[in-house]
Amino acid sequence: MNLKRRQFLFLGSLGTIGTGLVGWKLARQNNQIANIANTAVIAATPPQKKLLLRFSSVADTGTGARGQYAVAGAMNYYYRKKPYDLVVLAGDNIYNNGEIEKIGAVFERPYKELLSQGVKFHACLGNHDIRTENGDPQIKYPGFNMKGRYYTFRRDAVQFFALDTNRNADWENQVVWLEQELSRSDAPWKVVFGHNPFYSSGHYGVSQTLIKRFTPLFKKYNVQLYINGHDHHYERTGNIDGTTYLTTGSGAGVRPVGRSKWTQHSADRLAFAAYDVYPDRIEVSAMGTDKRVFDYGVIKLKST
Numbered sequence: 001m002n003l004k005r006r007q008f009l010f011l012g013s014l015g016t017i018g019t020g021l022v023g024w025k026l027a028r029q030n031n032q033i034a035n036i037a038n039t040a041v042i043a044a045t046p047p048q049k050k051l052l053l054r055f056s057s058v059a060d061t062g063t064g065a066r067g068q069y070a071v072a073g074a075m076n077y078y079y080r081k082k083p084y085d086l087v088v089l090a091g092d093n094i095y096n097n098g099e100i101e102k103i104g105a106v107f108e109r110p111y112k113e114l115l116s117q118g119v120k121f122h123a124c125l126g127n128h129d130i131r132t133e134n135g136d137p138q139i140k141y142p143g144f145n146m147k148g149r150y151y152t153f154r155r156d157a158v159q160f161f162a163l164d165t166n167r168n169a170d171w172e173n174q175v176v177w178l179e180q181e182l183s184r185s186d187a188p189w190k191v192v193f194g195h196n197p198f199y200s201s202g203h204y205g206v207s208q209t210l211i212k213r214f215t216p217l218f219k220k221y222n223v224q225l226y227i228n229g230h231d232h233h234y235e236r237t238g239n240i241d242g243t244t245y246l247t248t249g250s251g252a253g254v255r256p257v258g259r260s261k262w263t264q265h266s267a268d269r270l271a272f273a274a275y276d277v278y279p280d281r282i283e284v285s286a287m288g289t290d291k292r293v294f295d296y297g298v299i300k301l302k303s304t
Contacts (some may be wrong), residue, residue, distance in 0.1 A: 058092035059229020091126025091195030
């Protein structure tokens with residue numbers, strides 16, 4: 001074999017080897033990039049939290065008029081998208097005077113779809129509800145699932161405490177009862193509801209009486225959420241000494257609302273609120289009659 005032929009074969013072999021080395025390096029780099037990409041995808045995807053409970057709240061509903069049906073329609077729509085089986089009904093369940101004979105017009109028919117699916121409503125008494133027999137007929141009505149003027153019940157990791165916030169309430173015994181029940185509860189989530197607001201930027205404003213009477217207990221026993229009506233608007237506060245205060249009193253009618261230093265969101269629109277409860281947080285969503293969520297907030301678990 002002549003010299004030129006041997007040089008050609010030698011250089012050709014080097015080229016093949018070089019190509020192989022380059023290819024191997026490129027393949028290795030590609031694998032490393034793919035592994036990094038896969039790792040990044042896995043790291044960026046948080047573990048899914050278990051949904052413990054979904055419920056909703058609405059108040060000042062009992063008119064049987066167009067506004068109530070519009071909010072009920074939004075509640076039905078939300079139920080079909082994200083099923084829930086509990087509604088907190090925060091008072092003024094029957095306008096104008098709490099007449100139980102109106103129950104079909106102001107409760108059973110507007111919420112027929114939810115009731116037919118087994119959704120339970122847990123009510124408390126509003127100021128209009130006590131105008132007839134001090135609200136006793138509503139306490140006895142099975143559809144409101146009330147165990148008394150004030151009562152408690154538990155669903156999964158959430159314990160609910162219903163208050164009577166009316167002027168003629170049995171304040172002395174009720175406060176003692178609430179402290180006893182809160183101290184006994186081992187539920188990680190404690191939700192209190194009543195008709196009257198503690199903090200409101202609407203017509204009734206701030207209630208220093210309720211704040212003085214109850215917030216020391218809320219702080220001591222880690223009540224993370226208080227739900228109310230009475231003011232006919234939607235409002236969500238920030239964390240006030242560990243508790244978020246949420247007004248959902250626009251279940252049938254609306255009054256103007258402003259903003260305060262503690263307001264996270266306020267709106268004078270027909271609406272209800274929905275709550276997704278997880279081990280470490282409650283996600284709050286407010287939906288209007290246009291079936292769109294207009295407010296979203298997160299309440300983080302307050303540990304003892």
